[in-house]
Amino acid sequence: MNNTIENLRELFVQQSLLLYDTAMREQSELPYIAKNISTPELKELVQKKLRSSKNTGDFLQEVFHTMDIRHEVEKSACCECILTQTEELIDRSKDPYVCDAVIVNTLQQLCHNNIVSLGSLASYAREIGQKEIAFSLEGLSAEEENTDKELARLAKHSINRKASFSIM
Structure with missing residues (x-):
């Protein structure tokens, strides 16, 4: 891909490719992360996040086709950093609720980025x-916002409390 971005359409393409990579990485990495979860509600939210990632990836593929965008790999350094850090923190977490807190944080970071x-x-x-595309993107954003709110609620009312008692 040409590294030069000369207009807003080219920026749209570049950012779409990065978001597509994020969606694909989430789909491949979140099942591994989910194996470390001890809270059933969190497992459900990971499944919701996986569905959201699939919806985003599928939609972006449609956008690439509609707008005749060559679908070249563009790696998201942000997503890679979040997932790498998560793996390290999971490996170091000795308490299942602390591990769940790590995973909530990861999911929220991914949601916020998305x-x-x-x-x-x-x-x-x-x-x-591209008004129709914009409308659909706003819908995908609303899905992410909803998941983020559910994660925050779960952390506040359950996981963080359980994790705080694990050190006592």
Whole structure:
């Protein structure tokens, strides 16, 4: 891929490819991460996040086809960093609830990254005349926001409390 970004459409393409990589990495890595979960509600939220990642990946493939975008691999350093750090923290967590807290944090970081990316892409899509794509991107962002709120609620009312008692 050409490294030069000369206009908003090219930025849209670049950011879409990065988000696509994130969605693919989430689909491949989250099942491994889920094996370390001890809280059933968190397992359900990981499944919800996996569905969201699949929806995002599938939608972006449609966008690539619709907009005649060559689908070249573009690695998301942000996603890679989050997932690598998570693996290290999981390996070092001796308590199952502390491990669950690590996983909640990871899922929230991924959600926040996706919310920002989807919001920017929706804005770019509107500006370049792709209003239907923008509308769909906003819907995907709303899914991520909902998952983030559910994760925050679970952490606050359950997992973080259990993890705090594990050290006593």
